[in-house]
Amino acid sequence: MAGKESNPGEQADALREAMEKSPELREAMDRVKELEAAREASRAPTVRLDCVTVQGDEMIEEYLRGSMLPEAQDLLEVHILECGECARELEVRLSSREALRANEAEIRSRAVHKSSFWRWPSLALASIVLAAAMGTTYAVFVHRINTNVPAPVAVATPPAPVPSVVPPKEPEEAAPVARAPEANRKRTEAETKLRQSGEATTIETPASTTAEMQKGETTEPGPLPDKQPERQANEKPTVTASTGLTTEQGVELFRMGQVRPPTYSFAGQASGAKIPIGAGPETYGGNKSGKEGGRVLFNEAMNEYVAGRYVEAAEGLRNARRLEPTAADVHFYLGICELMSSHPEAAIASLQEASTLERSADFRNSAGPQLKQWTHYYLAKAHIQTGNLQEAEAELTKAVAAGGPLTSEAKKLLSNLENLGVNIQPAQH
Amino acid sequence: MSDGAFDTTSYSLLVQRIQDGDSAAESEFVTQFRPRVLLIASARMRDREAAHDLTQDVLMAVLTGLRRGQLREAEKLPAYVQGTLKNLANNYLRAQQRRGECRLDVVTEAWRNPVEEREWEERRRLIVEEIKQCSDIDQKILLYGMVDGHSSEEIAKKLGLSHDAVRARKSRVIRKITEKFSSLSQK
Numbered sequence: 013m014a015g016k017e018s019n020p021g022e023q024a025d026a027l028r029e030a031m032e033k034s035p036e037l038r039e040a041m042d043r044v045k046e047l048e049a050a051r052e053a054s055r056a057p058t059v060r061l062d063c064v065t066v067q068g069d070e071m072i073e074e075y076l077r078g079s080m081l082p083e084a085q086d087l088l089e090v091h092i093l094e095c096g097e098c099a100r101e102l103e104v105r106l107s108s109r110e111a112l113r114a115n116e117a118e119i120r121s122r123a124v125h126k127s128s129f130w131r132w133p134s135l136a137l138a139s140i141v142l143a144a145a146m147g148t149t150y151a152v153f154v155h156r157i158n159t160n161v162p163a164p165v166a167v168a169t170p171p172a173p174v175p176s177v178v179p180p181k182e183p184e185e186a187a188p189v190a191r192a193p194e195a196n197r198k199r200t201e202a203e204t205k206l207r208q209s210g211e212a213t214t215i216e217t218p219a220s221t222t223a224e225m226q227k228g229e230t231t232e233p234g235p236l237p238d239k240q241p242e243r244q245a246n247e248k249p250t251v252t253a254s255t256g257l258t259t260e261q262g263v264e265l266f267r268m269g270q271v272r273p274p275t276y277s278f279a280g281q282a283s284g285a286k287i288p289i290g291a292g293p294e295t296y297g298g299n300k301s302g303k304e305g306g307r308v309l310f311n312e313a314m315n316e317y318v319a320g321r322y323v324e325a326a327e328g329l330r331n332a333r334r335l336e337p338t339a340a341d342v343h344f345y346l347g348i349c350e351l352m353s354s355h356p357e358a359a360i361a362s363l364q365e366a367s368t369l370e371r372s373a374d375f376r377n378s379a380g381p382q383l384k385q386w387t388h389y390y391l392a393k394a395h396i397q398t399g400n401l402q403e404a405e406a407e408l409t410k411a412v413a414a415g416g417p418l419t420s421e422a423k424k425l426l427s428n429l430e431n432l433g434v435n436i437q438p439a440q441h
Numbered sequence: 442m443s444d445g446a447f448d449t450t451s452y453s454l455l456v457q458r459i460q461d462g463d464s465a466a467e468s469e470f471v472t473q474f475r476p477r478v479l480l481i482a483s484a485r486m487r488d489r490e491a492a493h494d495l496t497q498d499v500l501m502a503v504l505t506g507l508r509r510g511q512l513r514e515a516e517k518l519p520a521y522v523q524g525t526l527k528n529l530a531n532n533y534l535r536a537q538q539r540r541g542e543c544r545l546d547v548v549t550e551a552w553r554n555p556v557e558e559r560e561w562e563e564r565r566r567l568i569v570e571e572i573k574q575c576s577d578i579d580q581k582i583l584l585y586g587m588v589d590g591h592s593s594e595e596i597a598k599k600l601g602l603s604h605d606a607v608r609a610r611k612s613r614v615i616r617k618i619t620e621k622f623s624s625l626s627q628k
Contacts, residue, residue, distance in 0.1 A: 047511075
């Protein structure tokens with residue numbers, strides 16, 4: 013051992029191996045710790061950070077996120093040990109993070125409810141009342157200007173600003189996939205005529221429902237009444253004032269956005285799980301201890317997931333994500349947990365992260381094509397929940413193309429989405 | 442938290458006194474370094490209980506090393522402490538994964554400083570109050586940044602704000618909390 017005194021690193025490794033074989037070598041392990049610390053101190057860089065750099069470049073936040081390079085992290089920690097002011101900055105942020113975690117559910121629910129798709133039912137109810145009040149005046153108006161057409165239902169845009177209405181479904185014999193673009197084309201023609209006649213009015217609606225609304229665009233006026241000969245006089249869809257959807261469409265969309273979480277089995281950790289939980293640390297490279305720690309956190313979080321405690325599981329997965337930022341399964345299940353906790357926006361971010369790992373070695377190791385399809389499928393669900401139907405359609409198309417056990421489910425959802433009659437622009441690929 | 446300013450001369454003296462067996466110097470070392478080691482341990486471990494355990498281990502390991510004359514360049518004392526902390530934190534995570542052991546809370550409680558714990562609770566309560574007074578959008582920015590780990594750019598995209606607006610809002614809230622925090626520390 014004396015011969016190795018000059019090389020603390022090798023000596024430490026040898027002692028650690030011995031320690032693993034015999035727990036009685038506790039004293040040897042203490043020696044290892046001392047030698048490792050001495051080695052680290054002897055390697056300590058001469059570069060020093062200053063307070064302006066630490067506090068001005070979001071270094072502390074990067075540090076807390078765990079996204080710093082190890083060398084930079086060492087420099088920052090040394091600086092924190094030396095500088096009281098920067099230590100206080102770190103303490104404030106650390107304490108704030110803990111305080112935020114303690115109140116996370118409350119803050120999220122408050123924030124999410126402001127922009128969530130799930131407020132639709134209450135808005136729809138309010139809209140029903142409004143639409144009923146306007147119905148009589150509206151029908152009389154339309155009947156007056158279309159004397160040769162049976163009294164239409166709420167599909168046209170009167171001079172006064174009223175809610176726009178989506179066009180009715182195309183006849184059933186048309187092919188489902190081709191129907192939506194064709195409907196859009198007809199509708200556009202009708203709208204052009206309407207604009208030329210000077211009768212159309214553009215109405216602004218909340219940017220929370222369809223893809224076009226997400227972009228902040230105004231809704232297009234409804235089609236001309238005489239372009240709706242197929243509609244029966246007694247078919248009176250209720251129109252929501254705030255979303256431009258009928259109640260039936262809103263309910264259907266709500267139903268389509270419902271999520272059944274994928275099952276997870278610990279039984280197949282090595283190879284047989286429905287979704288493999290990730291490759292072993294040896295395949296990852298990089299910071300081995302971080303990956304190992306990440307796997308521990310991941311497994312703990314998945315215990316919560318299996319038990320249906322998605323908020324707790326999400327918390328654990330967020331911790332695992334910091335140690336394994338490139339593990340696709342961590343991002344994927346975090347996305348699912350966010351979805352199950354009614355946080356579709358956060359779910360989109362996590363699932364998109366999983367999706368971007370598609371080309372990485374981690375994605376192939378930890379998931380394979382099955383997780384690829386699942387990621388796109390649940391991304392579509394999340395987009396439906398946020399009302400971004402264009403993105404939902406694009407993700408479903410990708411899910412179908414990826415192939416796997418959810419192909420028929422994805423096709424069905426895609427077809428339902430197109431049949432819904434909501435004006436979805438064709439997805440750009 | 443102590444604002445004690447360290448310099449290389451004081452490090453040299455401190456290390457020398459510890460090597461000479463001065464127990465007062467060891468107490469001084471612990472008083473100066475303990476809060477900051479605990480802070481870094483909390484950031485690394487994301488678990489205050491584990492951070493307390495780790496802090497004790499680090500301080501003990503550093504003191505043992507200093508007594509044995511392991512540190513040859515006294516001015517590198519902070520780097521030595523940091524290196525010890527990093528190694529022990531990694532060992533702790535590895536050991537936790539291997540053994541899946543549970544903590545002995547009864548034992549660890551004995552290491553606690555009740556005054557320090559009380560102050561920590563008070564600071565946390567104050568921060569919670571301060572955060573609750575923030576607007577919803579500010580709370581969202583903090584939550585996305587500090588808990589979810591999103592960068593300012595990502596938060597800006599998520600909330601439909603400009604990057605500068607997110608940074609400005611975040612730094613304003615942090616500044617407010619820091620001011621409150623400082624006033625509490627001075628009491």
